[in-house]
Amino acid sequence: MNERDRLARIITTVIGARPQFVKCSLLGRELRRRGIDERLVHTGQHYNPELSEVFIRELEIPAPDVNLGIGSDSHARQTARMMIALEAELEGRRPDAVIVFGDTNSTLAAALVAVKMQIQLVHIEAGMRGYNRRLPEEHNRIVADHLADVLICHNERAAERLRQEFVSGRIAICGDTMRETAEYFLPRALKRSMLAAVPEGRFALLTAHRPDNVDDPKILAGILEGAGRIGMPVVFPVHPRTRKSLAGIAVPPGVILMEPVGYLDMLGLLARSELVLTDSGGLQKEALFIGTPCVTLRGETEWPETIETGMNVLTSNPPTANEIVAAAREMSTQTGESRPQRRVRLAPLIDERFGPIDVARRVADTVEKC
Ligand code: UD1
Numbered sequence: 001m002n003e004r005d006r007l008a009r010i011i012t013t014v015i016g017a018r019p020q021f022v023k024c025s026l027l028g029r030e031l032r033r034r035g036i037d038e039r040l041v042h043t044g045q046h047y048n049p050e051l052s053e054v055f056i057r058e059l060e061i062p063a064p065d066v067n068l069g070i071g072s073d074s075h076a077r078q079t080a081r082m083m084i085a086l087e088a089e090l091e092g093r094r095p096d097a098v099i100v101f102g103d104t105n106s107t108l109a110a111a112l113v114a115v116k117m118q119i120q121l122v123h124i125e126a127g128m129r130g131y132n133r134r135l136p137e138e139h140n141r142i143v144a145d146h147l148a149d150v151l152i153c154h155n156e157r158a159a160e161r162l163r164q165e166f167v168s169g170r171i172a173i174c175g176d177t178m179r180e181t182a183e184y185f186l187p188r189a190l191k192r193s194m195l196a197a198v199p200e201g202r203f204a205l206l207t208a209h210r211p212d213n214v215d216d217p218k219i220l221a222g223i224l225e226g227a228g229r230i231g232m233p234v235v236f237p238v239h240p241r242t243r244k245s246l247a248g249i250a251v252p253p254g255v256i257l258m259e260p261v262g263y264l265d266m267l268g269l270l271a272r273s274e275l276v277l278t279d280s281g282g283l284q285k286e287a288l289f290i291g292t293p294c295v296t297l298r299g300e301t302e303w304p305e306t307i308e309t310g311m312n313v314l315t316s317n318p319p320t321a322n323e324i325v326a327a328a329r330e331m332s333t334q335t336g337e338s339r340p341q342r343r344v345r346l347a348p349l350i351d352e353r354f355g356p357i358d359v360a361r362r363v364a365d366t367v368e369k370c
Helices: 018-033 053-058 075-092 105-116 136-147 156-164 177-191 217-228 240-246 263-272 281-290 304-308 321-332 339-354 359-368
Strands: 010-015 037-042 097-101 120-124 150-153 170-173 204-207 234-237 255-258 275-278 294-296 312-314
Touching: 010 018, 010 075, 010 105, 018 037, 018 053, 018 097, 018 177, 018 281, 018 359, 053 263, 075 105, 097 105, 105 120, 105 136, 120 136, 120 359, 150 156, 150 359, 156 170, 170 359, 177 263, 177 281, 177 359, 204 217, 217 234, 217 240, 217 255, 217 275, 217 321, 234 263, 263 281, 275 281, 275 321, 281 294, 281 304, 281 312, 281 339, 294 321, 304 312, 304 339, 312 321
Parallel strands: 010 037, 010 097, 097 120, 120 150, 150 170, 204 234, 204 275, 234 255, 275 294, 294 312
Antiparallel strands: none
């Protein structure tokens, strides 16, 4: 058997929710470049075009080979239905390895099915912990990490966390896939004209979709109140989950609601906003990579590196209006430098904390050796 015969050539990649499209884009391109047969399976967890198709198109991801069409449901029903459909999918074509990303219910379902079918499981973005057991993402990432045969970490700290938890899989440090994707697509995002709803001059960007922040209209109203008092207009692309709780809430003047935006418009908004207020994990990182200060609308983060750079600050669970105003003020004191100057200053800090930059190549090297 020669060296090439021993390499994994048949891969199934499972995606399903917005952040996973971001994470699979450049890796898929690298796998195809190497002649690896990647079958892309979309669970259908996100199905609104603005959460799914727009991302797939903008990130140059080929149309998924199959969409399982699972859609929204309770955690147990959604995960169980994904598992049943994924088992049938993997029985039809036994790949050398299954790749999963991050911490959504699609990640959990695919991880459980792959391990039970004794197919090598690769977990990308392994070793993250927020240490808040209320979040479904925390359960999903712990389970995926402990089931995975190959754990792809962005840095040594994530790897060390996994060693301390005695995971049984092989750990590889490959850098941060979202960073590589943001750097690759940023020039394209900046060429697009700004969305019509975005005001002239200084503005901040708000996103909120975590159940603990948005399912209770009183908590969501507090977040909007805080956003309305930070002293500049706030642009708020609204996740469908959040839209449901907005009915009956008085949105402060200056908070501009809009439909969810695609990947390129989100990068463009991040790059032009003074400040981002968010409960998303991915956006905390993307803000840092682009040089925008961030207020995290949670009491903890799975990305402590963003805090250490001085570019992100936490609030509480749930965040109050006063805390948001104080945190926004704290982060605004940073604005003594231009964004290019800030990006130059941050570059070595980001390199140190987010590992190597040729991420897709490193991950593909590791996947091939599954
Ligand atoms: C999911 C992930 C979360 C990730 C987020 C990115 C889990 C547990 N959560 O959260 O980690 O940060 O995606 O956006 O996997 N909905 C629609 N259209 C859609 C999808 C969802 O209207 O295309 C609505 C439905 O009412 C649904 C709700 O949003 O019940 C929540 O969707 P779900 O996929 O369960 O979780 P997200 O909140 O999107």
